[in-house]
Amino acid sequence: MLHVEINGAAPSIADLHRVAVVNYGHFTSMQVRGRRVRGLDLHLRRLEDASKELFLATPGADRIRSLLGQALAQVAGDVSARIAVFAGSGDLSVPTADVDLAVMVSLTDPVPETPQTPWRVRSIPYVRDSAHLKHTATMGLTGARRAAKSQGFDDALFTGPDGLVIEGSIWNLGLWDGETVTWPQAPKLPGITEQLLTSGLHRIGVPTRPRPVVVQDLARYQSAFASYSWCPAQPLASVDDISFANRSEVFTLLGKAWDSVRWETV
Template sequence: MLAYSAGMLYVEINGAAPSIADLHRVAVVNYGHFTSMQVRENRVRGLDLHLRRLDDASKELFTATPGTDRVRSLLRQALDHGPGDVSARISVFARSGDISVPTPDVDLAVMVSLSDPVPETPQTPWSVCSIPYLRESAHLKHAATMGLIRARRAARSQGFDDAVFIGPDGLILEGSIWNLGLWDGETVTWPQGPKLPGVTEQLLTMGLHRIGVRTRTRPVVAQDLAHYQAAFASYSWCPAQPLASLDDVSFANPPAAFTMLEKAWDSVPWETV
């Protein structure tokens, strides 16, 4: 088990210890995609959605796929070497060859990384700011993360906790590594536009419908924010992290709204890997 200062780290590529050549390929070729999830007692919420995300993105980026059965098997194998509760990241990349040549004959590799689990408990409400930015191929959870990291750094240099991206047309899109949810007292709204359809967002939407709460996806601009009582970030670490403010708009965040979100999330079933 490889170790780093924050705790445990275990990595396998195609079910084996990574070679220097494999790690060099991952480090210098910024073309691939991944998904991240929390594992508890070898179970995952939305595992089928994570596997489908990897399959769809592989077809789009590589015209090939490692196969969901293989990916699931490799995750299960890696979990046998670690504790039952971990944070897992599954990455897909081309192990060799010229990836600028579009061909289905590609040597796809699956890297499974396990690290310390992250509690789903929300942190102190975040203050976030808007930054003009549109991720390339925003519907994919791809490895090209420089832009979003620069946005987060810019936000934090101004004293904020994180950044929300605004597109060139003024639409509020998504957070740096999370989806934005808004509550008006009756309905949860997810901003519409070029963004990543997060697995946690999808699962929380299903859970809200299960408990009888309406959701919608619609365009949101800055002028709309004052109409919402609560705002939250939704991602693999936390389904509903409260936002205290976005730019100069503050949110009341009534406790009942987050009790509702917690109830919806608790209704999402676990799947055994």
């Protein structure tokens, strides 16, 4: 299933051409179940903040929410949703030029949250441009992911020039030492699933912390997991030659924390 709307209407060829050739914009992705979303307010805030930074303007959270609701009314059942903001018109080479912000809502088949077989991950030196933004310039991360998979790994974990672990290709890394969930601290995208899990873990009394981590430090942890919109806690079997025991208790706690997250109706 694929349903796409730009500003609440079927996209024209000119709209799609603009999206295809102008690689300047940002987006957020979410799972929608019965027109409900976990962390909808965080998704809307992400879009607002990124729009202000990239375009010095915003389409407005109420408008985005309305456009998502309108698109959802055209399909039946659960979906995966991606909302992107881009300049529908205007010369982006001129920073002071007015731009007409467009909102594209794409709906595809839902993705089950059930974890896959634990991933084998390869560390790759790479830092995304404007790493705090979920932007559309994904050539570098896609290339790193392809490189990892070509060597038999399931995905890539990015590291910085200082050796710090940053983030996965499209996910944040969580680490468990038997007592605390650690989120590696580095210039990265603050994932919404990470934020929601952190809040949920605090609700059930499990401590979390941001902390700088280098690849060699990973051997100190019992379990590791990828956290992203498709799955809140995808187990990792290994990073390079460092293996994880993936103790069941942490995934039970993560599941309990995730179940505590409030759903919001679109």
